Amino acid sequence: ASNKTPRDATTCQTSPSRAPPGTPAPSGAGRSPSHGGKTSSGKAKKRLEKDSDEYRQRRERNNLAVRKSRDKAKMRNLETQHKVLELAAENDRLQKRVEQLSRELATLRNLLSATGQC
Numbered sequence: 788a789s790n791k792t793p794r795d796a797t798t799c800q801t802s803p804s805r806a807p808p809g810t811p812a813p814s815g816a817g818r819s820p821s822h823g824g825k826t827s828s829g830k831a832k833k834r835l836e837k838d839s840d841e842y843r844q845r846r847e848r849n850n851l852a853v854r855k856s857r858d859k860a861k862m863r864n865l866e867t868q869h870k871v872l873e874l875a876a877e878n879d880r881l882q883k884r885v886e887q888l889s890r891e892l893a894t895l896r897n898l899l900s901a902t903g904q905c
Contacts, residue, residue, distance in 0.1 A: 835842040 835845065
């Protein structure tokens with residue numbers, strides 16, 4: 788009788804249904820549910836009481852770091868906006884220069900063809 792369970796060709800044993808090699812695994816496959824998908828850094832985090840001095844110091848340091856990071860991001864954003872304005876102005880200037888030179892070229896070609904030199 789034919790068994791409809793897929794068989795592993797190398798060991799001839801039944802195996803659970805598998806996707807062909809190279810197929811991405813479904814999300815959550817191979818993860819331990821106890822880790823919630825996060826990798827362990829090998830160092831256990833120390834739980835601090837919310838009313839402890841160390842907790843308050845860490846929160847204060849973290850708040851300063853977050854504020855500094857956000858201020859830095861805002862500065863980068865402002866600098867980028869300033870650069871965009873500068874480049875847009877330069878682009879306009881260069882477009883006008885191209886138009887001017889194109890008109891000059893057309894005028895010189897007309898003069899040259901009018902004199903019969905071509």
